[in-house]
Amino acid sequence: MNDLIQAVSIFSAALAVGLGAIGPGLGEGRAVASAMEAIARQPEAAGTISRTLFVGLAMIETMAIYCLVIALLVLFANPFIK
Amino acid sequence: MKSPLTLEPLFHVGPAPITEPVVVAWAVMALIAGFAALSTRRLALAPSRSQAAVEILVSTIDDQIRGTMQADPAPFRALIGSIFLFTLISNWSSLVPGVEPPTAHIETDAAMALIVFVATIAWGVRSRGIGGYLKTFAEPSWVMIPLNVVEQFTRTFSLIVRLFGNVMSGVFVVGIVLTLAGLIVPIPLMALDLLTGTVQAYIFAVLATVFIAAAVGERREPSADAAP
Numbered sequence: 001m002n003d004l005i006q007a008v009s010i011f012s013a014a015l016a017v018g019l020g021a022i023g024p025g026l027g028e029g030r031a032v033a034s035a036m037e038a039i040a041r042q043p044e045a046a047g048t049i050s051r052t053l054f055v056g057l058a059m060i061e062t063m064a065i066y067c068l069v070i071a072l073l074v075l076f077a078n079p080f081i082k
Numbered sequence: 083m084k085s086p087l088t089l090e091p092l093f094h095v096g097p098a099p100i101t102e103p104v105v106v107a108w109a110v111m112a113l114i115a116g117f118a119a120l121s122t123r124r125l126a127l128a129p130s131r132s133q134a135a136v137e138i139l140v141s142t143i144d145d146q147i148r149g150t151m152q153a154d155p156a157p158f159r160a161l162i163g164s165i166f167l168f169t170l171i172s173n174w175s176s177l178v179p180g181v182e183p184p185t186a187h188i189e190t191d192a193a194m195a196l197i198v199f200v201a202t203i204a205w206g207v208r209s210r211g212i213g214g215y216l217k218t219f220a221e222p223s224w225v226m227i228p229l230n231v232v233e234q235f236t237r238t239f240s241l242i243v244r245l246f247g248n249v250m251s252g253v254f255v256v257g258i259v260l261t262l263a264g265l266i267v268p269i270p271l272m273a274l275d276l277l278t279g280t281v282q283a284y285i286f287a288v289l290a291t292v293f294i295a296a297a298v299g300e301r302r303e304p305s306a307d308a309a310p
Contacts, residue, residue: 054277055285058278058281058285059285061248062240062244065244065247065248065251068247069243069246069250072085072086072087072250072254073087076085076086076087076088077085077087077088
């Protein structure tokens with residue numbers, strides 16, 4: 001039984017990271033694309049735009065990081081493995 | 083592989099086990115306190131080079147707080163500035179060989195988020211009174227009371243997990259790459275870690291400012307507009 005739970009845990013950890021990276025990936029791509037467009041239109045505002053972009057990217061990336069934390073919880077602190 | 087969620091005690095002080103993040107966190111605190119004491123010992127009206135550098139740092143933090151809160155930054159400078167500097171230097175402490183950043187363990191982040199949580203309530207009660215602060219939970223209507231109460235805890239929790247996850251994942255990835263490939267390969271990832279560490283320290287401080295600003299409320303101080 002324990003072996004089965006371990007196998008399922010590893011699989012679900014991989015699934016959590018893989019699926020959880022899709023949304024933030026799409027979101028970050030859109031954010032960077034619009035930031036590039038904005039910089040191309042207004043190069044003088046590049047400083048402000050890239051600073052805001054970094055903060056926004058970190059916020060979006062946090063969603064993927066949550067998935068990573070869940071995956072690590074499943075792998076290392078699984079409450080169902082004795 | 084070593085779990086990033088568990089800790090081994092290094093040594094014991096009386097009954098209390100002391101782990102590595104505690105030691106590193108105290109070292110970082112001692113570093114900041116020593117630097118602050120040294121750089122403010124001989125303050126002059128015409129600043130020396132080091133004093134000018136510290137003044138730039140303080141005025142940058144002040145500007146950020148003023149921009150976020152629309153209020154006089156003086157009462158919040160100590161807390162927000164300390165949180166920012168401590169998080170930044172903790173995140174960067176991985177540059178010292180053999181040191182793991184204390185923020186890569188959830189306990190340090192939980193302690194800091196708890197400080198922010200308590201400070202939010204304390205400033206809210208101080209500026210509005212207990213009744214006034216409790217009344218903010220019923221805004222915009224009493225239907226929102228459970229949501230607002232839950233939000234207090236979830237946002238603290240997400241503050242913990244955000245910082246922990248970002249810093250820990252950096253350490254973890256560098257560790258994995260180091261076991262796969264030798265000396266030079268992890269360096270770009272470590273450089274990325276420095277960027278992530280800076281951004282996360284900034285975000286942690288900004289979110290703390292936003293939470294406190296929301297608790298204190300819109301009451302603008304008259305000196306805020308007069309200040310340059």
